[in-house]
Amino acid sequence: MPEDGGLALVDAPRLQRAAGLARVGLGQRDGQAVLADLHQSGCAKAFLPRIHGPVPEVVFLNTAGGLTGGDRVGFSLSVAAGTRAVGTTQTAERAYASAGGVARMSVDLAVGQGAALDWLPQETILFDRAALERRTTVALASEARLVMCEMIGLGRAAMGETVRRLWLNDRREVRRDGKQVLVEPLRLADQTLAAGPAALGEARAFATVAMVARGAEDAVDPLRRLAPEGVDWAVSGWDGKCLVRVMGPDLRPVKRAVAQVLERLRGKALPRVWQM
């Protein structure tokens, strides 16, 4: 499928192709977070149900109800200096079988000096023959803090769905002061699904939680004391990063484990929209 990438897919029939961009900028006035920028177009929407609380929660939504070949969806959230915010998504994102071309999704996050962003999107479910290229980029100021998670499930095990054909190119890149500090290029193709135990093994769902902040390594020991059930998982910390990886037979125990990790890391409740 990668050879189908690039601009070739523009030539595919454009019926029902979804496109949209939702961009939110949060500023600061009198110690309160305020909405400084809001742009919405096409199928991408952003809601700010808790903008007046101490930590605003920005909820993004793709109203197209899923992604398929040729779709282009972008979410963008920037948090000004000194501001704390949570970003999440209204529902799980679903990538459906592609009839041609790839779906492209971009997530652009910026966190200013002394600001803190928790980017906690709900899970992404990939169905058989899905083709998704997603790029998540985070620009951190030198003293900014980030917590982010990404949960991915292959089909829905409970529904007996099996994924055999897939193209996922899912790159996460965090920069601090312009320098790359965390780059995770996940790439799953048919051969990855068929590969041995060093790839997915029996797992059909997996997640990463990352904290990038000065002193993030200190979170390693408290996290290691957790005992999530029904998953294989591990924690590591180094150079201002703390990383948790979780794998499980399906999304349910993986999401439960991520919720436990986030509660321990953040010391506060999960976004209200999270469906457990």
Place this chain on the structure above:
Amino acid sequence: MSEAGLLTLVQWLSPAFPVGGYAYSHGLEAAIASGQVRNAAALEGWIATILAEGAGRNDAILLAEALKPRADLPALASLAEAMAASRERLVETMEQGRALLATTNALKGDDHPPMPYPVALGAAAAPLGLPAGQVLGLYLHAFGSNLVQVGVRFIPLGQTDGQKVLAALHPVIQRVAREAAKAGLEGLGGGALRGDLAAMQHETMDVRIFRT
């Protein structure tokens, strides 16, 4: 140039060169201890995935980029560092890169600063004038061979069985070297997720022979 260059590269990638690769299992020690890798067949499958879907392929791409004329070595080094999947993975690539350059700098009169292993090798090997595919193939072979030795020592397996595993990996090595030589940085990526998890779990093993 290139026949002499080939011998130089073989010298640098030999287990006798003081890079210390034998100290690193890349998470394989944890996978063996947890029972995920119990025999020669499982060892071959594990290493094939690491080569084709994990650090093997990504390192080969970084190496190919570092071999190019006018390569931006500091940028590649910081990308390679940022891609380390765990604390020990960073140690593994940084320590080997540092050790390699300490010796090649002394041998060649270079003054490369410490860099992650694949970028370090690319920087040192660029003047040898070898085709990228050949350098990548030998690098992947050395990486695979080192992991086979981890299996031989720790599963354990007989030496002949270990060599059979390595020979069986040759087609994967050739394919990955060919693909990585032209992949470019946009082609980076992998799905050796259990391999990464094993590397992280290695950190908390009670008894460890290998550093990673």
